Amino acid sequence: MVIGQAGPVDPSTYVLGPGDVLQLELWGRLTRTVLFEVSPDGKVFLPGAGAIEVAGKSLAWAQQRTSSMIAESFRGVQADLRMVRLRTFRVYVAGLVGRQGAIDVTPVTRASEAVTAAGLATGAARRTIEVRRRSGARLRLDLDSFDLAGRQDLDPVLEDGDVLVVPRGVEFASLRGAFKNPRTFDLAPGDSLSTLLRLAGGLLPSASRDRALFVRFTSPTVRESLWLTVRAIESGAANPTLRDGDALFAFFVAGYHDVALVEIFGEVLRPGTYPIALGKDRLSDLIQWTGGFRAMANRASINLVRASEGVGQDVEFDRLLRLSRSEMTESENAAFRTRLAEHKNVFRVDYDQLAKTKQVDPMLRAGDVVRVEPLFLTVRVDGEVKHPGLAEYSPTRKWQDYIDLAGGFTDRAAIGAVRVSRAGTGQVVKVGSAKTIQPGDFMWVPERHDLDSWG
Structure with a gap:
């Protein structure tokens, strides 16, 4: 398999050689197409x-030379020479690679x-790969400099018979923290701090410009640390030549764009999502930003749900929390009520009370979710x-009126044990201690238990 050509050939840089296939087009007083291969x-x-003779010459030179020779030989005839197929040759890859041996390439194939x-095999160096020429020349392939910084001068175009040797990476330096591409790089000869800074893409906008920490090992187990100013690093004033184990730590600006x-x-x-100023904005402020309540809002039943640190997220509860009552099925509403009652960080707030004093107007925190319940103009009676x-x-x-509207007690009713579940607070109280029945309340009449005279 031959590595494919990436993009068109540049006639000014492409060097012809044996095996290239060219096509000559003649037109004018003579029309002819000739296909030939460099011998x-x-x-x-x-x-x-x-x-x-075209070997070693650029395609642009051959085009110009061909046109002039045809013009000298044939009056009124024009010529156009173009590349039809690139020649192929073999190079060899050795060292820490997955597949060693020969690879068929073209004159525009790069070492990378x-x-x-x-x-590349595990542990292979990326920045000190050697390209050995038949002439004895030694070139370096630096994959990181090519991939991350676009350095084509460190990714040579291959020639016939080249041998690429991939060594094991043995020396490393790292950039950690607020860099665009923080990572560990294997070291190449002549590397300095500015070299790795370019490969990392520089510092992030969120990086603190005050200082960075440079760490170096003075022995296999002993290290020393040096604080550097970020400006000195970026300008190159602080640019030490790197050694194995060196590391630069850049830090973030706390709260950057949070x-x-x-x-x-x-x-x-x-309804929706609102930004808040921590330590300043309260629940009443949020209500005002929304434009206030809708006509059917239950001002006495506002649920403030606060995220619990270190507690797993209840995905279903979060989903139901964001639905209006009209968007829920009866089973979803029942499930939501159950989860709401079990949730430890749910606070019920009466808006009319918090409007009177800030003492009961909670300060908002990041991640708070507020749900304003609808006002139910019904009372449920069951049991x-x-x-x-x-x-x-x-x-x-009164509560007795709602019992009458439900047809009155059955013969099995425990009349003295009627309970009311408050819509606003979720509290369950004896009906006798409830001064009034509120919209949305749930009245429950339990069954009377018979006494066993033989017991």
């Missing part, structure tokens, strides 16, 4: 014009492409009544 001795033969095709957010849902005019169900709420009705 092993580096020549091509132009019909009617003779041989021309051949190494990528062979696959925005504390809360959410509010339910019976308000503009040992003849017609369990919902009764229309009226502020003038």
Whole structure:
């Protein structure tokens, strides 16, 4: 398999050699198409014009030379020479790669492409790969400099017979913290702090510009630390040559672009997510930002849900919390009520009370979720009544009136044990101690237990 060509060939830089296939187009007083291959001795033969030696010459030179020779040989004839197929040759990859051996390449293949095709093995160096030429020249392939900084001068174009040797990485330095690309790099000859800073892409905008910590090992187990100013690092004034084990730590600006957010849902005019100022904004402020309550809002039943640190997230509870009552099914509403009652960090707030004094107006925290419940203009009566169900709420009705609307007690009713579950607070109290019945309340009439005279 030959590594494919990446993009068009540049005639000014492409050097011709044996095996390249060219096409000559003639037009004018003579029309003809000629396909020919550069011969092993580096020549091509132009019909009617003779041989021309092109090996080692650029494609642009060959195009210009061909046009002038055709013009001299044929009056009124123009010529165009173009590349049809690139020649292929073999290079060899050795060392810590997944597939050692020969790879077929073209004259535009770079060393990084051949190494990528062979696959780097675990522990292989990325920045000290050697390209050995037949001429005896030694070139360096630096994958990180090419991949991260675009250094094509450290990714040579391959030549016929090149051998690429991938060594094991043995010396390393690292950049940690507020860098665009924090990582550990294997060291190459001549590396300095500025070299790794370029490979890391520089510092993040959120990096603290005050100082950074440079750590160096003076022996295998002993290290020393040096505080450097970030400006000196970026300007190159602080630019030590790196050794194995060196590390630079850059730090973040605390709270950089952080925005504390809360959410509010339910019976308000503009539900959604709002930014808050910590230590300043309160629940009443949030209600005002939403434009106030909708007509059916239960001002006495505002649930403030506060995130618990170190407690796993209840995904289903969070989903239901963001739904309005009309968007829930009956089973979802029942599940939500159960979870709401069990949640330890849920606080019920009466808006009319907090509007009177800031003493009961909670300060908001990041991550708070507020839910304003709807006002139910019904009272539910269930248990040992003849017609369990919902009764229309009226502020003038007493608890006995709702029992009557439900058809009265059954013969099995424990009349003295009637309970009321408050819609606003979730409290369960004896009906006799409830001064009034509120909209949304749930009245429960339990069954009377018979005494066994033989017991």
